[in-house]
Amino acid sequence: MAKDKFLNHLKDKIKLKLDKLYQKTHFPMYKTCNKFSKSGKYIKQNTFKIIKKADHLIHKKPWQSAVFSTTIGVIIGILISRRS
DSSP: HEEEEEEEHHHHHHHHHHEEEEHHHHHHHHHHHHHHHHHHHHHHHHOOOOOOHHHHHHHHHHHOOOOOOOOHHHHHHHHHHHOO
């Protein structure tokens, strides 16, 4: 009988501590999840804006885009070849 009372009391104490721990951690975790969700949406929107601008520039000035891309490729190739 005393053993059962002790176990029930211990169970209640553990449950109380777990509830407190849950309350302390739930809001920060929810807040962090919300921030990640918002930042993901922001990144997605900005990526689409950049893609639209790049697509517009490529169709508007195709030769300038090709020369720019080639120049960047040559510069990167020179930098890589100097490292090895």
